[in-house]
Amino acid sequence: MENESRRGFMGKAFGAVSGVGAVASLYAMKRSWDPLPSVAAAGFTKVDLSAAEPNALVVEKWRGKPIFILKKTPEMVAAQTEEMTARDVIVGGENFLIAIGLCTHLGCIPSYRKDSTDFLCACHGGKFDSSGIDTQLPPPSPLVIPPFKIDGTTVVLGEEGPEYAKMKESGLIA
């Protein structure tokens, strides 16, 4: 009887210690799979928009992702709905689309079609208009607008400026 309770105690103690060890090593394993600090801090990208051509898509790279920058022509702006214009970034009096160029379905890069001023994703046939709003399934949501800050005619990607904060407040950015 005395022996049995001693064995029971040993079993429980062994179980508890190994349980703590198992949880601790799982945590270490999880952390080892985390993005490295150098990757996570993959800073900020500055883009000068003064030389942009109207209706010609510029693709920049930020945190390994393509960023679509599209200067709109006055005709395009005039034909836009309010919903579309709300997503425009105004730099130096010109309307720009700034968005992460990954389809919100599964992350393919849609291509820009100059004539119809829209984006078509070749993977599964999704479409976005010139403001990045999804117009045909399967993408469930508009192209994502990255954090940006306007600084004269340049835009800093990765930093949240007042214009970005305003878009976020009005619910344009999830």
Added chain:
Amino acid sequence: MAHFEKANSLNEWLDQRLAVNTLKRVLQTEYWIPKNINFLWAMGMVLAITFGILLVSGIFLLMYYQPNVDTAFDSVNYTIMREVGFGWLWRHVHAVAASVVFLIIYIHMFTGIYYGSYKKGREIIWISGMLLFVAFSAEAFSGYMLPWGQMSYWAGMVITNLFSLGSLEFNGLVEWIRGDYVPAQAFLTRFFMLHVLLIPLAIIALIGIHFGALRLPHVNNQDGEEFDYDVEAEKYKAGDKKNSKVIAFANDFLSKDMFVVAVYLVFFFYLVFWNYSFAMDPVNFDPADGLKTPAHIYPEWYFLWSYEILRPFSKDIGLIAFGFAQVIFVFLPFLDRSPNAVPASRRGLFFIWFWLLLIDMIALTAMGKLPPEGIYSTIGFVSAVVFILLWIALPIITKFEKKV
């Protein structure tokens, strides 16, 4: 210390220390296989041999492959293909075997479904088999990343994005799996580790369970006939091999097995030497470029049916349908409510169900390869819906099946 007699032969010496005679009896000469089977019963051995071929060719590729985003592509397409003596052979063998192994897995699976070899004590065989299918799928996917071509990169992007689980937006989980915002160095090295160590270990362990699960219920036969293995084995051992319903695993059954394996290997090496290009997508001969999506992204042929189930729906419903397709086969032993473990041809409605499922999956595979436009889109959508309806119908039609 235990007492050992002086051995009179090498066999006796080994038997004293390793019990080799007992092992030989248990695993070969007195491991009983039914006589009433056909060539489809050799697919297990064909798979084991193919796995061995993958392992050997993989070892040689591993000696020159470099898991680095800057050098991976050239280490495969230049070093292995042009510099290493017979490097092209290992690569083509590895690529063809990786593709053909799925063809044999599907044949093996559908044989099991047709003959009812997943119930009445054989549930663990089926479940471990489906886990092997999952492990082989993960192995195929991780291996596909390694040449770091355009298809590697974009398949990596699309498949890891599935883990954001649609509108749940688990982007942190996706980045955690990748170790970066996009597939990059951390991603390549960890998938390299998975491909050459962790998943192969899991596969080997699962094969052990798969084989072990077979011992008590024994191999099924062409009529689903139940008989007493001990009685039949006694007949065989007494010399009445003609009237016994069983034969020994080795050398009797194994010699038949190896005949089928030999025929298979003729086909296999024909593909390796004359028709390997089906296993090497031309798009993957462009180096990975994170700023340019290929015009068409499609998986290898063996994933097309489940890909087609994902495609025709909106994102969230598509993901749910896809998840359903991935796991539903595991539950087959419990969704089939009929007590009959006999060939589908004697099971009425189940026979129709079997062929509909097979045809539906072939249709999904064909549509998955075609661009999602017009009539193809419609056929794909209908086939995806039929796939789901078939599985919902299964418990109902088998519930009312008459006992045979």
